[in-house]
Amino acid sequence: MSFVVAQITDTHLALTKPFFRDNFAVAAAAIRASKPDLVINTGDVSVNGADLREDLVAAKGMHDALGLPWIAVPGNHDLGDTQETARKQPINDERRRRWLDVFGPDFWMRDVPGWRLLGINAMLLGSDLAAATEQEQFIAEAAAGLGQRQLALFLHKPLFVESPADDEVSGHTLTPRSRRILMAALGGITPRLVSCGHLHEYRERGFGDLHQIWAPATAFTISDWFIPTHGGEHIVGYVRLAFDVDGSFTSQLVQPEGLEPLDLADYPEAYGDLRQIKAAMDAQKSQLAAAK
Numbered sequence: 001m002s003f004v005v006a007q008i009t010d011t012h013l014a015l016t017k018p019f020f021r022d023n024f025a026v027a028a029a030a031i032r033a034s035k036p037d038l039v040i041n042t043g044d045v046s047v048n049g050a051d052l053r054e055d056l057v058a059a060k061g062m063h064d065a066l067g068l069p070w071i072a073v074p075g076n077h078d079l080g081d082t083q084e085t086a087r088k089q090p091i092n093d094e095r096r097r098r099w100l101d102v103f104g105p106d107f108w109m110r111d112v113p114g115w116r117l118l119g120i121n122a123m124l125l126g127s128d129l130a131a132a133t134e135q136e137q138f139i140a141e142a143a144a145g146l147g148q149r150q151l152a153l154f155l156h157k158p159l160f161v162e163s164p165a166d167d168e169v170s171g172h173t174l175t176p177r178s179r180r181i182l183m184a185a186l187g188g189i190t191p192r193l194v195s196c197g198h199l200h201e202y203r204e205r206g207f208g209d210l211h212q213i214w215a216p217a218t219a220f221t222i223s224d225w226f227i228p229t230h231g232g233e234h235i236v237g238y239v240r241l242a243f244d245v246d247g248s249f250t251s252q253l254v255q256p257e258g259l260e261p262l263d264l265a266d267y268p269e270a271y272g273d274l275r276q277i278k279a280a281m282d283a284q285k286s287q288l289a290a291a292k
């Protein structure tokens with residue numbers, strides 16, 4: 001019998017900015033009906049948990065109301081972004097502590113038949129927080145103690161776009177430095193599956209023995225003019241994963257009826273005017289390129 005995970009991501013929930021709550025309710029109803037063994041949210045659970053505890057509390061309450069076992073890893077909007085690339089709200093101890101208070105651990109491990117599920121805080125990798133070292137040790141121990149199990153890694157940001165050798169420093173994926181730290185902690189173990197969110201783009205692609213899933217967001221899509229796709233699709237949905245005792249797995253995109261492909265550009269109250277944000281992102285990209 002498989003161990004079934006419903007992976008949701010980028011739910012962007014808040015009490016006072018309720019734009020994406022209906023989509024969460026639609027996904028929640030579909031997930032409840034499908035009775036998975038575990039729900040994993042790969043981050044950006046909240047609109048602005050990085051600054052507002054109340055957003056984290058609201059998002060936590062909505063996950064509890066699922067009535068299913070669930071666990072989450074944080075996203076950049078939940079406890080701040082990667083220090084190397086953050087334009088605002090870098091991860092720090094205060095932001096992280098808020099996440100820990102409301103959601104519990106930001107890195108964790110679950111063993112299921114044939115598999116070890118490892119959830120990590122992508123923004124903590126390579127940060128100046130003392131907990132960054134604790135997380136590296138945790139990853140190293142999880143990888144070293146795998147035994148016959150396969151490793152499935154869950155984190156908010158994609159590992160890379162094309163290959164681990166990508167050298168672009170960007171907020172879209174782990175930075176080369178964060179990726180190196182993660183690989184070193186894994187000690188030569190290649191996860192069989194790495195599943196993430198963050199780009200609001202659905203893509204599945206293999207790289208050698210590694211299968212990478214970029215799960216689609218539950219909350220909203222992003223227009224191509226704002227962030228072009230990387231070979232995937234800007235759609236909404238979630239991913240159903242079935243892990244088997246023999247170390248195999250299957251993945252399936254689920255798009256429940258009633259889940260609306262809301263475009264973030266239509267909700268400037270959520271994160272501001274996307275055209276202005278795009279201009280700032282382009283300027284930062286030029287700066288990073290010039291600094292190379």
Ligand SMILES: [Fe+2]
Binds near residue numbers: 217
């Ligand atoms: Fe997101």
Ligand SMILES: [Fe+2]
Binds near residue numbers: 043075077156198
């Ligand atoms: Fe994100």
